[in-house]
Amino acid sequence: MSVSIKDVARHAGVSVATVSRTLSNGPVSGETRLRVEEAIRATGYRPNLSARRLRSQHSQTIGLVVSDIRNPFFTAVSRAVEEAAYHAGMRVILCNTDENPDREELYLRLMQEERVTGLIFAPTRTTCEALHRFALDFPVVLIDRSGPPGLHDAVVLDNAGASTLLVDHLVAQGYRRIHGLFGNTSTTGVERHDGYAAAMHRHGLTPEATFIAPQAAAAEAHVTALLEGTDRPEAVVVSNGQLLLGATRAVRAAGLTMPDGLAVAGFDNETWTELVGPGLTVIEQPVQEIGATAMALLFERLERDDLPVRKIVLSGRCVIRGSTAARS
Amino acid sequence: MSVSIKDVARHAGVSVATVSRTLSNGPVSGETRLRVEEAIRATGYRPNLSARRLRSQHSQTIGLVVSDIRNPFFTAVSRAVEEAAYHAGMRVILCNTDENPDREELYLRLMQEERVTGLIFAPTRTTCEALHRFALDFPVVLIDRSGPPGLHDAVVLDNAGASTLLVDHLVAQGYRRIHGLFGNTSTTGVERHDGYAAAMHRHGLTPEATFIAPQAAAAEAHVTALLEGTDRPEAVVVSNGQLLLGATRAVRAAGLTMPDGLAVAGFDNETWTELVGPGLTVIEQPVQEIGATAMALLFERLERDDLPVRKIVLSGRCVIRGSTAARS
DNA sequence: ATGAAAGCGCTAACAG
């Protein structure tokens, strides 16, 4: 058994209340304080957070539930969240759902049992729609994907706008037959598709889009098929880092180069996009800011729960590289 | 205030003990059980984990303290750890230290206050040596870096052996003037250096190694200087993914290609190493296995605390790619 | 300034 406040009290010859006061800088005489501090050192006492939380009724804990921390987007966001938590004296519980609704549900329950102070959540479409059923009694901020409007605060990218940037750029570079590849589990994929389709129409072009599982292998298979097909597209727009990876592999495996064989543009400015071939044109998301803003929204709502529901839409930046060089 | 076991008891017309028994599948009559379950549903009751932990005196929580979750090595390890925890019904608290000893100390204290069941820890050299001072009363498994022998269980890569693989390969490919670049904050860097130096000597070559801060920018600056210098090396061995990134950038920035301008070999089989230039020759670490093994050691020690201290040394796999093609 | 005592939500004896 570990040493408790009682042991410290005994050691210092005072009551537990006095120890507690010393710990919280309450009213304690200088001499007593010294004795208590000495006793703490001697016993190696460390407060028990479970007991504190039970007594104080707040957990000082933020939940962070994402699909997969290995996705660099979430990795970066999680660092920003942890940083903000650290400065607010809070801790973070991290959960990976693999976009699996069952696991999302399990972890939402866990968040309730932990009595988290607040939750930052990137839900699948499925759970997003069912979120109201959970009767969560702490504030939730959605990131990356937003739910039915008006229910929860959210921080998202201007997905449609970002797609537009990519399509406009490709068109300006002389590309016409531009295929789109989008993830099929999140609202993000849908929004990016819609922006793509709208931009294509505006340019008088015909969108040709496919929704696929958000994994590199799926994208690789699909792009390989496109490249082997009879009417190979000139360019492809790809809706996230994983799919971009698959597309890149497919182009290389086909022995082609960018942009001659296929121009490629996508989302997520991951480390490697700068290094592969002529560099990949991508939308850079303000990842750090997304995490920090989510935490800021959370803290504001904890202060005042009568705030209107806010949806913060941040813009992506188009990083232009060689994979979309002007069509010759 | 959230609903407690008391509210459920009142709602069901039973005592709190009966509710508790129902929750833990204790001896409760079928009819009562139904009434309680109904009450739980009606009230939306969720057990309070702080209270449970206080009462039961175990936290069902694993601490995971790493330098930076954005480092893909730790990202992958953390997923393996979380997976094992998930299956054992445990939670994971994740902390990033940025290799900062102050922050390490703070988080070690937090681990004590959380009364974690066990800790998985990648310490800096500084903290590693001072670890015994903390009097941690839970098992610790070190990963990636091991401390003074005999104190804590550890799961590490055969770093020296992996360096040897790289040097032997480079020499076999015809390279002689092979420079080494190693991180200066962890024991890992030291071991990789030692393996490199020993292998060089064995081949009758002179090691020329530098220890630098484990950041891409530092490696980029250093390799740029090497390339601009009068006696440019033929090849470089680089001790982790971040440094590898910096080295790659430097080669590109100098307008050179691999391996003609500079052959490059390093550690960590990150996604992009396959895609950049002719592909990078790297040591692939069994990341998933490292995390899983660390958790296995932890659980074993929880079962029996009289086990001898174990250090599991896993071998890396050398993935040969174009960046070290035979010297012409 | 200090101590005694209640109680946060829960589980585990112990009684019945």
Next chain:
DNA sequence: CTGTTAGCGCTTTCAT
């Protein structure tokens, strides 16, 4: 099978 009760470690009145 079920209820009563004590107590996990801590903070916070309420006295003194």
